[in-house]
Every structure is written in structure tokens, then in C-alpha cells.
Amino acid sequence: MAASSRPTIHEVAKAAGVSISSVSRALNGNTSNPEMVARVKAAVKQVGYVPSAVAQSLKTQQTGQVAFAMEDIGNAAYLAMVREIQPLLREDGYRLLLHATGADVQDEIEVLESLAQKYVDGLILCPIRVTDRHLAALRSPAVPVVVIGQLPEEADVDNVRTDSRQGARLAVEHLYAAGARRIAFINGPADTVPGRLRHAGYQDGLHACGLEVDDSLVEFGGFQVSAGREAAQRLLARTQPDAVFAANDLIALGAMHAIRSAGRSIPEEIQVVGMDDTTLAETSFPPLTSVSLGSRDRGRLAADMLLARLHGETGPARRATVAPSLTVRESTREAAA
Amino acid sequence: MAASSRPTIHEVAKAAGVSISSVSRALNGNTSNPEMVARVKAAVKQVGYVPSAVAQSLKTQQTGQVAFAMEDIGNAAYLAMVREIQPLLREDGYRLLLHATGADVQDEIEVLESLAQKYVDGLILCPIRVTDRHLAALRSPAVPVVVIGQLPEEADVDNVRTDSRQGARLAVEHLYAAGARRIAFINGPADTVPGRLRHAGYQDGLHACGLEVDDSLVEFGGFQVSAGREAAQRLLARTQPDAVFAANDLIALGAMHAIRSAGRSIPEEIQVVGMDDTTLAETSFPPLTSVSLGSRDRGRLAADMLLARLHGETGPARRATVAPSLTVRESTREAAA
DNA sequence: TTGAAAGCGGTACCAA
DNA sequence: TTGGTACCGCTTTCAA
Numbered sequence: 001m002a003a004s005s006r007p008t009i010h011e012v013a014k015a016a017g018v019s020i021s022s023v024s025r026a027l028n029g030n031t032s033n034p035e036m037v038a039r040v041k042a043a044v045k046q047v048g049y050v051p052s053a054v055a056q057s058l059k060t061q062q063t064g065q066v067a068f069a070m071e072d073i074g075n076a077a078y079l080a081m082v083r084e085i086q087p088l089l090r091e092d093g094y095r096l097l098l099h100a101t102g103a104d105v106q107d108e109i110e111v112l113e114s115l116a117q118k119y120v121d122g123l124i125l126c127p128i129r130v131t132d133r134h135l136a137a138l139r140s141p142a143v144p145v146v147v148i149g150q151l152p153e154e155a156d157v158d159n160v161r162t163d164s165r166q167g168a169r170l171a172v173e174h175l176y177a178a179g180a181r182r183i184a185f186i187n188g189p190a191d192t193v194p195g196r197l198r199h200a201g202y203q204d205g206l207h208a209c210g211l212e213v214d215d216s217l218v219e220f221g222g223f224q225v226s227a228g229r230e231a232a233q234r235l236l237a238r239t240q241p242d243a244v245f246a247a248n249d250l251i252a253l254g255a256m257h258a259i260r261s262a263g264r265s266i267p268e269e270i271q272v273v274g275m276d277d278t279t280l281a282e283t284s285f286p287p288l289t290s291v292s293l294g295s296r297d298r299g300r301l302a303a304d305m306l307l308a309r310l311h312g313e314t315g316p317a318r319r320a321t322v323a324p325s326l327t328v329r330e331s332t333r334e335a336a337a
Numbered sequence: 338m339a340a341s342s343r344p345t346i347h348e349v350a351k352a353a354g355v356s357i358s359s360v361s362r363a364l365n366g367n368t369s370n371p372e373m374v375a376r377v378k379a380a381v382k383q384v385g386y387v388p389s390a391v392a393q394s395l396k397t398q399q400t401g402q403v404a405f406a407m408e409d410i411g412n413a414a415y416l417a418m419v420r421e422i423q424p425l426l427r428e429d430g431y432r433l434l435l436h437a438t439g440a441d442v443q444d445e446i447e448v449l450e451s452l453a454q455k456y457v458d459g460l461i462l463c464p465i466r467v468t469d470r471h472l473a474a475l476r477s478p479a480v481p482v483v484v485i486g487q488l489p490e491e492a493d494v495d496n497v498r499t500d501s502r503q504g505a506r507l508a509v510e511h512l513y514a515a516g517a518r519r520i521a522f523i524n525g526p527a528d529t530v531p532g533r534l535r536h537a538g539y540q541d542g543l544h545a546c547g548l549e550v551d552d553s554l555v556e557f558g559g560f561q562v563s564a565g566r567e568a569a570q571r572l573l574a575r576t577q578p579d580a581v582f583a584a585n586d587l588i589a590l591g592a593m594h595a596i597r598s599a600g601r602s603i604p605e606e607i608q609v610v611g612m613d614d615t616t617l618a619e620t621s622f623p624p625l626t627s628v629s630l631g632s633r634d635r636g637r638l639a640a641d642m643l644l645a646r647l648h649g650e651t652g653p654a655r656r657a658t659v660a661p662s663l664t665v666r667e668s669t670r671e672a673a674a
Numbered sequence: 675t676t677g678a679a680a681g682c683g684g685t686a687c688c689a690a
Numbered sequence: 691t692t693g694g695t696a697c698c699g700c701t702t703t704c705a706a
Contacts, residue, residue: 006453006479008699019677024701033675050453050479054394055699058682063391064456065434073410074420074616083411086437095456097402098435100423116343116387119401119432142343142387225620253620260622283562283590285597285622345683356693361685370691392683395698 007047016043027051063121066306069099069111070126075223076249076278078126081148081299085124088303092310094121103128112137115145122306124148128192130155144309146302150193158309159319160302164194164275165201167291167324171245171273172205174289174326178333180243180271181211186231186255187247188223195220198247198275217241221251228254236262242270243332249274249281252288256331271332287329294322344384353380364388400458403643406436406448407463413586413615415463418485418636422461425640429647431458440465449474452482459643461485466530467492481646483639487530495646496656497639501531501612502538504628504661508582508610509542511626511663515670517580517608518548523568523592524584525560532557535584535612554578558588565591573599579607580669586611586618589625593668608669624666631659 013020016039025031026040043049057063066089070078086096097120101107108127112134115123122144127134130151138145138157146158175183185202188195199218206213219235221227228251235241236258244259246252252274256266264270266286274281277292301320328334350357353376362368363377380386394400403426407415423433434457438444445464449471452460459481464471467488475482475494483495512520522539525532536555543550556572558564565588572578573595581596583589589611593603601607603623611618614629638657665671 006455010699020700021677021679021702022675025676028701030702031675036675048453050451052395052699053454053456054391054400055682056701057391058389058395058684058699059701061682072420073423074416079411079416082435083409083437086410086435087439096435098419098423098433100420114387116385117390118343119390225616250620256622257620279562280617280620283587283594283617284620285593347683357684358686358693358695359691362692365685367686368691373691389683392698393685395683395700396685398698 006052007049009049009051011047012040012043012049015047016040061118063119064094065097065120066094066122066124066310067097067099067111067120068124068126069101069108071101071103071128073098073100076280077276077293077295080278080295081126081302084296084299085303088300088307092307094307094310105129105131105134109133109137112141112145116142118142122146122310124302124306128194130193144306146306146309148298148302150197156317158305158317160298160305160322161319162293162298162322163324164293165197165204167275167293168198168201168245168247169205169208170324170326171275171291172202173208174328175243175245175271175273175332176205176209176211178243178267178271182214182217182239182241183211183243183245184217184219184235184239184241185245185247186219186221186228186235186251188221188227188251190220195247202245223248223250225250225254225257227251229258231255232258233262236264243272244270245273246275248276249278249284249288249290252290252331253280253284256284256288267331267333273332277327281327281329284331286331289329289332290327292325292327294324297322343389344386346386346388348384349377349380349386352384353377398455400456401431402434402457403431403647404434404436404448404457404460405463406438406445406460408438408440408465410435410437413617414613414630414632417615417632418463418639421633421636422640425637425644429644431647442466442468442471446470446474449478449482453479455479459483459647461639461643481643483643483646485635485639487534493654495642495654497635497642497659498656499630499635499659500661501630502534502541504612504630505535505538505582505584506542506545507661507663508612508628509539510545511665512580512582512608512610512669513542513546513548515580515604515608519551519554519576519578520548520580520582521554521556521572521576521578522582522584523556523558523565523572523588525558525564525588527557532584539582560585560587562587562591562594565589566595568592569595570599573601580609581607582610582612584612586613586615586621586625586627589627589668590617590621593621593625604668604670610669614664618664618666621668623668626666626669627664629662629664631661634659 009020012023026037124146126148148160219231221231232255274288274290277290281288281290346357349360363374461483463485485497556568558568569592611625611627614627618625618627
């Protein structure tokens, strides 16, 4: 079991026959006497000394830790971000803390407010909703914060975003070009920022293509596979679309199940486009055409921004935008020439 | 931007006109004078005080943090564990630190050795390989450690494991019961512990069913979708199986693509079983029968064990084993009665 | 160059 | 009950 108490700098000093100041200096490279360094290093090895991260933190006022807070690490988009962020932080010697808030606004705010405890040096936050309390907490955070997602113009916070509205429009335009005319939309919850933006982009796309907005072609639900399946079932029971744009890949997957169960072929009878371009899209059958919102890029940019602040960068809040792009696979037909 | 310095307990004491000891007591519920509590709370609010986690850690010798180290959070099995572990830790007030070691043995050992820095109160480790250095570092860790995975008998470490060999056998027996006689096996790399165990289990299953071992039915590759597809292509070009057991769900997915591309139907002509029972299995087409190795259960058990230690449990190393189980879906036929 | 000592921001013991 | 004070383990200033 765990040994109860590890040697401290005092043990090293005693073993080396020097003061603790000298030990500290030798270990941190703040001495020019090589003999001293050698003695200290030997003593360190002898007693098996490892500096206490906590004591160092208290003195230096830095924890060497950064937190990443999102709704659910099971969401492929966040997962992609984590996989991008962690190595970057690590390269700089930072450890990564994970907060899964479970879409609970209260939790998100607690994370934000707990920053004052100074257990991390910075935070990357992916809020699903942005409330006034978010903005208040964001006004003067105890440590640098980077937000991934939409933020009101007036918020003075480092921010990485994508244009999911534009992305939704891309999907619709692609389907139109591929011959679809009755393009259905299966959305997530209507009361979320992503939900609203995607819906707006869907309508943008219809307008751009000269198609009528038909509410009977729109369904709402959750962002999961099961929700997608159920929404598609309701949709197919009611009307006859020749294409489905789903607000994310999970919904698209569920919709494809429902479509097949209803005896319709993909893409011959009904084309399908997803969003987020997760690994699910490549591995599904048929492989799913999907709008990429650049999760990896967003993760990388957010990490870069945060590291810049941690390295002492000052100045006004920065903002970066990642453009959406379309990855065409077999769930949609080639665009007509 | 971040305010430079937050109020400390001294500011609170001054504002409340009491000593810092009283503030500490009032805040930690070690006082019975309600008036004092009220005064202190008011002062806390007035100056906007939040205790420093670092200072508390230094004094209490507890960080309130636990680390989880695995190869890659992108791996669905580890992801499932994280999703199980995080809420459990959180319930107990622990924050979760994530170490993705990228299958680098050196990194794993560094994580283990860095425990002496005491930046966490405990660790859950999923090693890919267990070397002597692992075992040495595990001999007297600075904090409690739970290992998820196979460990030598003599290792005195809390340990959660599964029996993937038995799991592979289950898959083969299921396929046999469903009528398959030429059961192919697409494995991952042969030189890994999981690879070896699954192969052994595959052979166990064949023996148990009275089937001949036929090496022309076995393929090796990576643990990814693309590797699964390629291996299946080689297999189908060479021989004619009526079932494929894949060493994980990703391989199975790739194999299903290849099988369909070759014009064979699933499960009518070729049945497919995967392993790990990830969410991919439910969402694939057709939904994939898969052997669950109980990732979620293993995560939960590991968290429980660690929390028990953190709560002061002493005594010899514990060991738990999660039995594999089969989740039958549409990629295999019902067993004949 | 080296050592003594003053903190970093808390907790908890001890005496009043 | 309350306040004074000694730490927790380290870094860094300041004299010697």
C-alpha cells in the first residue's frame, strides 16, 4: 500500500549537508556551482526525493493544470477536441482535468465559479447554453478562459467558434444539387444554441435553393441515436421526404435505421446528411455524408489561445472561426453536373 | 481578463473583525456559535472570498483529485470507463485528471513515478503492457493505485480484470450454435496481450464445438476499421467462411464493409460477431452482435475500489473479475433450438 | 555562492 | 468559544 510520508526537501538538505535553499537552487538550475548540483542530485537519489507539486503550486501560484469542461465526453465532437487538446497541453507541461457537466447549466456555472479556487491555471469551456450567469462569471475569471462556441458580441472572452448555421446551409445545398427537393430536417432540442443555429441554416439553405419552407418536414428531438430514429419514424409516417438532413451524426444514424426499417433505400430513395463528421460517419453503412464543423481544429485553436495567455499574452479577447466543410460519402448521390 | 490576486482568509478575517482561525472554523463547520458563522459568511460574500484549493491541499495533504491513465481516450472501451468513473468520483468530490499515454510504455511509467509528486490522491491505470518497471513502481506507490487489466499473480495491487479469452470463446460458440461451421477470425496485432488472449479463446471455442483449427481462416492486422476491411478482403479472396469473429468492433465494422462490397449478405451468408460491445455495435448496419467485456462495469469497480482506499480502507490487494457476456443483435442468426 | 528566514494560504493545536 | 501560532513543503529575497 501507499507509503505514508515521502521525504521532503529537508531530508535532502540533511543528506547532502547543505541548506534547503541550496537544494532548491540546485534542483531548479539557479546555481552555478556544479559540485553543489552533484551533491544535491546524489542526495535526492539517495533519499528518493520527489518535490511536492502542491507545495510548489502554493509558492509559485501555478498549478500546471488546465481544465476542459464540456457536456459529455461521449460526444464525438468533444472527444475529438480532447484528443487534440491533451497532447498540446502536455507538451507545455500541463496536465488536463476533465469536467463533464452533463448539459447541466448549473454545473457549468459551478465550474466557472470554482475557478476562484485556483486549482487550475486555465479553462477551456464548451457551454451548451450561455446564460447571464455564465457571462457574469466570465466577466472576470480567476484564470484565463477560452470558450468554444457561440458567445454574445459584447462578451470579452477568448473564443473559438464555427459557423454551424453556414454548415447546415451547406448540407441543404448539397442535397439540392444532388437532386433532392423535399429536404427534411431532424434537429436536436430547439431551445439550445446549436439547435437554433442549425435550424436557421436549414432555412437559409432552402431559401438559397428556391425551396419552400415546409414545417411538416421538420422534427425536433434529442441529439442521440434513439431520438433520431424516433423522429425519423414520426417524419416518415407523416410525409415523404427525398432527403434528410440531421443535426448531428448520431441523429443521422438513427434516422438511417428508421429509413431502412421503413423499406426505403439510401441514397436511392432518401439521401441523408449528418453533421460533425465523426468517425461514426465513415464507419456507418452506407458511409454518411456529413458536415464537418472542424472539432479538431477548434480544439487546437482553443489550446493555442489558452497557452498564449498562460505564457503571459495580454491584450483584448481573441476570436477565431473555423469554417464548416462538407465530406461527401455514399449516403448522398453525386451532384448533377 | 483574469484579476491578479483574490482575497485570502486574512481579508475575510479583517472584514469580519475576527481572527483567521475563526474564519476557518466557521467555514468548515467547526464552531457552534451561529452569530460567528453569520458574520464570517457575510464577510466572505462581501470580499468575494473563495478558499485556495492549493493551500488547503498543502495543509490537509489531500488534493481532491484522481487520475485515470489509459492509452487513448478515443478507444471506446476506455471512453466507456471514463464515463462511468467520472460521475462516481465527482459524487465524492474528486476531480478527474486524464492521462493519455498513447501506448507509450515510458509515458505510463512516468505517470506512475510522478505519483510521488502527490498531485493526485489516487490513480486508475490501464496499462497495455506490464513491464518490470511497472511492477517496481507499483510496489510502493505514493498514492493508492487500481490497475484495470491483466497483472501477474504476485503483484500486490488492487486489480480489475476481464476474461477476454473466455469472451472470444463465447463468440465462437454462439456462431456455432447459430449454424456456422467455417468460422473465420480477424485478429488485431499478434504480439499484444489482448491479441494473444483472443486468439487462444478463438481456438478454445473451436475445440469446444468440435471444429478443426484451420489457419487459412485466421487473419491478423490492426485494431482499426481499415485494418478490418483489408483483412476481410484478403480472407474472402482466399476462402469462403460462413462467419467472421472480429477481435473488436472496429475490425468487425471494417469486415462488414468488405463483406457487403463482395456482395455477400449479413447475416444470411456470413454472420459477424465483434468484441467490446461499443456504441458502434448498436448503431451499425446491421446492428452488430458483440461480446461485451464489461468496460462500464470495470470502470465502476475500479472507481469503487479506489474510493474505498481513499476512504481509508486498508488490507490486502483486492481483485475483481468481470465476466464477458454476449449481446446478440442482427449480424448473427438466432441459435437453432 | 550560501544559509536564514519570510512568506504562499490555509488548518488545527493550544492557551487564554 | 476565541485568537495566536506553528506548521504543510517549497521558492526566493536578503545578508553574510
